[in-house]
Amino acid sequence: MVFALALAAGIWWWIGQSKMGYTFHAVICQPIVMALPFGIIAGDVGTAMKIGANVEMVYLGMVAAGANIPADECLAGCISIPIALLTGMDPAAAVTLAVPFGLLGVFQDQIRRTLQAVFAHKADAYAEQGNVKGIERCAVAYPLALGFLLRFPIVFAAIYLGADVVEKLLDVIPEWLTHGLSVTGSTLPALGFAITIFIIGKNIYLPFFIIGFFAVQYLGISTMAAAIFGTCIALLITFLRREQMAK
Amino acid sequence: MENTVEKKMNSKEQVLLTKKDINKSFYRWYFDAEVSNCYERQQGVAFCYSMIPCLKKLYTDKGELSGALLRHLNFFNSQGTWSTPIHGITLSMEEERASEGEITDGAITGIKTGLMGPLAGIGDTIDWGTLKTIIYGIAVTFGITGNVLGAIIPFAFMLITFFIGKNLWALGYKIGKESVKNILQAGWIKELISATSILGLFMMGALSASYVTLTTALKFKIAGTEIILQDILDSIAPGILPLLVVFGIYYILKNKSQKYGRISLGIVLICILGAFIGLF
Numbered sequence: 001m002v003f004a005l006a007l008a009a010g011i012w013w014w015i016g017q018s019k020m021g022y023t024f025h026a027v028i029c030q031p032i033v034m035a036l037p038f039g040i041i042a043g044d045v046g047t048a049m050k051i052g053a054n055v056e057m058v059y060l061g062m063v064a065a066g067a068n069i070p071a072d073e074c075l076a077g078c079i080s081i082p083i084a085l086l087t088g089m090d091p092a093a094a095v096t097l098a099v100p101f102g103l104l105g106v107f108q109d110q111i112r113r114t115l116q117a118v119f120a121h122k123a124d125a126y127a128e129q130g131n132v133k134g135i136e137r138c139a140v141a142y143p144l145a146l147g148f149l150l151r152f153p154i155v156f157a158a159i160y161l162g163a164d165v166v167e168k169l170l171d172v173i174p175e176w177l178t179h180g181l182s183v184t185g186s187t188l189p190a191l192g193f194a195i196t197i198f199i200i201g202k203n204i205y206l207p208f209f210i211i212g213f214f215a216v217q218y219l220g221i222s223t224m225a226a227a228i229f230g231t232c233i234a235l236l237i238t239f240l241r242r243e244q245m246a247k
Numbered sequence: 248m249e250n251t252v253e254k255k256m257n258s259k260e261q262v263l264l265t266k267k268d269i270n271k272s273f274y275r276w277y278f279d280a281e282v283s284n285c286y287e288r289q290q291g292v293a294f295c296y297s298m299i300p301c302l303k304k305l306y307t308d309k310g311e312l313s314g315a316l317l318r319h320l321n322f323f324n325s326q327g328t329w330s331t332p333i334h335g336i337t338l339s340m341e342e343e344r345a346s347e348g349e350i351t352d353g354a355i356t357g358i359k360t361g362l363m364g365p366l367a368g369i370g371d372t373i374d375w376g377t378l379k380t381i382i383y384g385i386a387v388t389f390g391i392t393g394n395v396l397g398a399i400i401p402f403a404f405m406l407i408t409f410f411i412g413k414n415l416w417a418l419g420y421k422i423g424k425e426s427v428k429n430i431l432q433a434g435w436i437k438e439l440i441s442a443t444s445i446l447g448l449f450m451m452g453a454l455s456a457s458y459v460t461l462t463t464a465l466k467f468k469i470a471g472t473e474i475i476l477q478d479i480l481d482s483i484a485p486g487i488l489p490l491l492v493v494f495g496i497y498y499i500l501k502n503k504s505q506k507y508g509r510i511s512l513g514i515v516l517i518c519i520l521g522a523f524i525g526l527f
Contacts, residue, residue: 018282019280019281019282019284020278020279020282021277021278021405022276022277022278022280022281022327022328022408022412023327023328023374023404023405023408023409024277024405024409025281026379026404026405027401027402027404027405030383030386030401032383032386032387032390032397032398032401033398033401033402034398035390035397035398036395036398036399045393045395046393047393049390049393049394049395049397049398050390050391050392050393052390052397052398053386053387053389053390053391053397054391056383056386056387056390057387057458060380060383060384060387060454060458061380061451061454063371063375063376063379064375068505068506068507068508069507070507070508070510070511071507071511099515100515102511103508103511103512103515106508113284113285113286114285114286115285116283116284116285117285117286117287117288119283119285119292120283120285120287120288120291120292120320123292123295123320124317124320126316127295127313127316127317127320128313128317129313130309130310130312130313130316132299132303132312132316135292135295135296135299135316135320136296136299138283138292139279139282139283139292139293139295139296140279140282140283140296142283143282143283144282176519176522176523177519177522177523179522179527180518180519180520180521180522180523180527181518181519183461183518183519183521183522183527184514184515184518184519186458186459186460186461187459187460187461187489187492187514187518188511188514188515189454189455189458189459190455190459190489190492190493190496190514191496191507191510191511191514193451193454193455193459193493194493194494194496194497194500195500195507196375196376196380196447196451197448197451197493197497198497198500198501198505199371199372199375199376200372200376200377200444200447200448200451201368201372202441202444202448205441205444205445205448206448208445208448208449208452209448209449209451209452209455210452211449211452212448212449212450212451212452212453212454212455212456213452213453213455213456213486213490214452214456214484214486215452215453215456216452216453216456216457217456217484217485217486218485221453222388223381223384223385223387223388223453223454223457224385224388226449226450226453226454227381227384227385227450229449230445230446230449230450230453231446233445233446233449234442234443234445234446234449235442237441237442237445238438238441238442241438241441242438
């Protein structure tokens with residue numbers, strides 16, 4: 001099972017962060033989505049889903065706008081879910097494992113995007129010759145091959161060799177550090193939400209953020225309820241404004 | 248009338264793109280948009296890759312084909328689903344260029360670079376800011392109880408964005424370069440953005456309250472009675488610390504720096520250090 005999980009996770013990170021399919025990859029890169037196949041391999045779908053959902057929470061609002069990504073939720077999930085399944089770690093504790101890997105994954109993306117300039121220059125040369133097949137290789141085959149080398153070995157080795165190490169490590173690392181990492185896990189989602197507010201970029205609508213925030217704090221409504229109320233508020237304001245304009 | 252007849256006689260035999268060509272181009276874009284991304288050109292190589300099936304059909308002369316390929320290897324960066332009217336327009340312009348030869352390279356590149364910014368802004372707000380976060384947020388509420396639906400629901404995001412992208416691509420080709428500026432000015436797109444912005448911000452508030460938790464462990468002893476700081480904060484309003492953190496980061500993003508990597512590293516360091524000294 002260790003081998004199968006290591007293989008699956010290695011392939012998952014390779015395929016996921018190769019970003020095939022503009023929004024398809026944005027789905028399969030989510031810890032909560034990969035939890036299902038990992039859970040099937042490990043024979044415990046329920047626990048896997050719980051771990052996946054806990055890790056997913058950290059990355060909920062993260063948006064990769066422009067050239068830089070705030071964290072690599074795909075690597076975070078590919079490492080933390082299999083290892084948590086193998087070591088029987090508590091779903092909430094898996095977050096402490098996910099956080100550092102989520103940060104490490106950012107470097108991989110930077111290396112990838114730096115190196116791939118080489119393929120762009122190669123594509124220029126092929127275009128000069130009118131070589132269509134060559135450009136197609138630069139657009140698909142070369143990036144995929146590079147991605148395999150950059151991604152697969154790391155995750156495969158980390159899980160195949162690392163599960164034992166992690167278990168021993170968790171026994172020896174001091175209490176304050178595990179506590180610190182779990183504090184990080186529950187604070188880091190703030191970055192994602194802040195990025196989204198920044199991207200939406202409409203300061204005059206900020207009171208809606210406050211309404212949403214305290215609707216949950218005081219009334220304890222669920223995400224689904226928030227989506228329903230939020231949609232109605234947004235529609236009401238749009239329609240009322242339209243009515244005002246028609247006058 | 249006479250003029251157009253004359254023009255048609257002068258021009259080369261006109262090759263028209265079929266619906267199949269247009270769709271094939273879109274599938275290529277959807278598949279490759281981020282695969283070949285590099286800092287220097289961003290989505291440039293993918294843009295060229297998506298144009299290939301149509302360019303091959305339009306330009307049979309090798310020199311012309313080579314020129315067209317080079318034209319589309321240039322820098323391009325936008326949001327993948329909402330930028331697709333650009334690709335559609337580009338195809339219609341290339342089609343016209345191949346037959347009439349009156350459209351310059353500059354005109355095509357100008358449309359691309361001029362529209363990629365505004366459309367990225369729309370796409371980031373609607374797709375990444377609102378749709379994605381709401382759908383994944385709902386998925387988490389299922390996943391947390393061990394429900395498999397948590398892994399299935401996110402695919403709704405993929406289906407919706409694929410549908411939007413495919414239709415905007417075809418729309419761009421149909422309406423051509425003239426009308427896209429009108430679309431950006433049109434009332435409905437402004438209404439859509441303002442409505443999704445309101446919904447997006449409301450949801451960010453709700454999700455922040457659900458998923459950002461931070462409490463302080465600080466205690467004071469004043470005149471023999473122990474005062475727990477968190478209790479005082481809670482008596483003012485629940486969730487003050489998470490709210491401050493979100494707005495604090497937002498302030499940094501808006502006024503100081505948008506280096507996400509550095510900011511998240513900073514958060515990690517502060518949290519671990521805070522745990523070490525007993526602040527959290």
